[in-house]
Amino acid sequence: MTDTQSYESSIDAASVDSWHSETDVLIVGGGGAGICAAIEAADAGARVTVLEAASEAGGSTAMAGGLIYMGGGTPTQQACGFDDDIEEMHKYLMLASGPNADPAKVRLYCDRTLEHYDWLTGQGVQFKPEYYPHKHTNTPNEAALMITGNEEAWPYSEASKAAPRGHKPQIKGDHGGIPLMENLLRSAREKGVQILCEARALTAIKSGDEVVGIAARIDMQVQYIRAHRGVVLAGGGFIMNREMLETYAPRLALGNYPNGNPNDTGDGIRIGMAAGGMAINMDEGFICTPFYPPHQFLEAIIVDETGMRFINEDVYHGRLGSAILDRPDGRYYLIIDSRHFEVLESPPMGGYPVAGTGENLEELERELDLPPGALTRTLDTYNRHASNGEDPVCHKHEKYLTPLDRPPYAAFDLTPGNGAIFATMTFGGLDTQPTGEVLDKNRSVIPGLYAAGRNSAGLPRCAEGYSSGMSIGDATFFGRLAGLSAASRG
Ligand SMILES: Cc1cc2nc3c(=O)[nH]c(=O)nc-3n(C[C@H](O)[C@H](O)[C@H](O)COP(=O)(O)OP(=O)(O)OC[C@H]3O[C@@H](n4cnc5c(N)ncnc54)[C@H](O)[C@@H]3O)c2cc1C
Known part of the structure; x- marks a missing residue:
């Protein structure tokens, strides 16, 4: 043989x-x-x-x-x-x-x-x-x-x-x-x-x-x-x-x-x-994109190129990775506000580059090339419900529902091909x-x-x-x- x-x-x-x-x-x-x-x-x-x-x-x-x-x-x-x-x-x-x-x-x-x-x-x-x-x-x-x-x-x-x-x-x-x-x-x-x-x-x-x-x-x-x-x-x-x-x-x-x-x-x-x-x-x-730790990032929101959320951000990282690689041609961003800047000494594990920053949402929207007003609308809705401990859009657990209302803002890039880690096994x-x-x-x-x-x-x-x-x-x-x-x- x-x-x-x-x-x-x-x-x-x-x-x-x-x-x-x-x-x-x-x-x-x-x-x-x-x-x-x-x-x-x-x-x-x-x-x-x-x-x-x-x-x-x-x-x-x-x-x-x-x-x-x-x-x-x-x-x-x-x-x-x-x-x-x-x-x-x-x-x-x-x-x-x-x-x-x-x-x-x-x-x-x-x-x-x-x-x-x-x-x-x-x-x-x-x-x-x-x-x-x-x-x-x-x-x-x-x-x-x-x-x-x-x-x-x-x-x-x-x-x-x-x-x-x-x-x-x-x-x-x-x-x-x-x-x-x-x-x-x-x-x-x-x-x-x-x-x-x-x-x-x-x-x-x-x-x-x-x-x-x-x-x-x-x-x-x-x-x-x-x-x-x-x-x-x-x-x-x-x-x-x-x-x-x-x-x-x-x-x-x-x-x-x-x-x-x-x-x-x-x-x-x-x-x-x-x-x-x-x-x-x-x-x-298995498709893992480790957007936590730090666990504070579960309070962030994740949007695609439409500026809209598509998942409850408290999911296991494999569920997020799977959702992203289901549509790998999209663009994906993790949006945080100044409240989260203090944890940036340990940035998300996933190797995500910073995609943009903004003194306000309009500026961040422009930096991310999102449809005008889209991110503002998403956050308006999110913050309004989050302040009542609710997320009727994506059903995130209330313990992670903190309004993102403290500018300035920053976005990490979760887009495949831009540096984010997508770890896989069969x-x-x-x-x-x-x-x-x-x-x-x-x-x-x-x-x-x-x-x-x-x-x-x-x-x-x-x-x-x-x-x-x-x-x-x-x-x-x-x-x-x-x-x-x-x-x-x-
Ligand atoms: C970094 C990392 C972290 C992980 N963390 C977890 C976790 O915390 N929990 C979890 O459930 N899963 C985890 N996994 C996945 C998990 O480890 C594996 O899916 C699981 O251990 C596979 O076990 P196995 O016995 O099938 O294979 P293995 O443990 O890989 O054993 C297979 C063995 O077969 C040998 N082999 C291959 N081909 C041949 C051949 N032709 N002849 C002789 N020997 C051969 C290999 O050398 C290897 O030693 C992790 C994986 C990695 C890489």
Whole structure:
């Protein structure tokens, strides 16, 4: 086999003269999904080998903020004084997963959220029982708990009772993925899981319909590894693969900040497709433009080139990013008044340049080349209602409704292509059962093949509803199920 054949077709086991090694459960990818699969498979008594293309395991999970979406009254929520309810979490996640939600996965994820919390802490992951009350991309201190999505923002706020459900493993600042993966990897190694680094899976080996192994490049040599019980694909997303992005996810290709590790090239998805698996939801992903922190900017308004608002500005940054990249040719501005100038020592995270300033609204309107009078009308309406704690136009939460009536004014430029960050990652992947079994185009199970994390289409299904923590929550939880299913087979 040559490398150019990799990913495009699977290999017939009959053509394999001899196997270089064998195991029970063979896992492609040593990130969150893969290592959780490995731990569960090892606990079920299987011999487990993980192939990891990088020189260290961890993947995007280790690079991440580490927020994990869990609720229903976790010990951390309770210690911080929050009631939560699994049914409220379920209502929220169904809405957050959007029209392509997988109801069976959402249901199972919610029903077992408390068990998953216990399982993670059982692997040594710690959550400091402290609540961070402001809008932020992550807790800037060691606090574990925060609201990480649209729970308090319209229309989600009307559909379910809000609760903070983002849980960050204990560390100061935005690096919760590190303690998460350190603990998972330690646990996996203690259970005897073999992790081979610089080992790149190339394609699946099949015997008839059944996947029985993987061809991998290890030590510059193609090796055939037999998996007696199953292969779990957990190689992450495809945000680093330009060709796949342009083919499957053109809206994500408009992003200018690929959020992932260099091996987010979709190998596992392509290996699965070549083995007969069906990839779904491939156009969807996360689109983040971080207009907060500072959280005071939620009091600002965001307008487009018509000078009108189009969104409630208290949304999660992914919902705003999605709305903007839905119409990338527009112009977009975040408008603040002098009340906010004091927080400009920490300008919005999103890299936004200043688009204009004005002693009054007319001057700002001219600088931004908006239709004469448009911004003035928008702010007249906004301020009139905001002073009564109302926003009948876009339904922003009243806690952010401060009239913008203190000139001078300034505008940041959120227009794509003008410097604003649009960070993207993919949600599409192999169609799977909640057990991780990979399905073909007829939705029949491919024996011996499993997928989890961003190699599969899991819990996160749409940009406008995504909440931080849904991806690692999905990868760790459904990774576990995939590992257990593979280990339990045959
Ligand atoms: C900066 C950043 C912050 C984030 N913050 C959060 C957050 O707070 N909460 C959240 O839910 N999500 C977050 N995410 C997203 C989240 O981290 C990922 O979506 C999730 O961790 C993916 O898990 P995974 O196991 O599917 O993939 P990964 O963790 O990426 O693991 C995949 C592994 O497979 C390996 N691999 C790839 N191809 C091959 C191959 N051919 N052979 C062998 N190995 C291969 C890769 O090297 C990698 O180690 C963040 C992402 C980034 C980049």
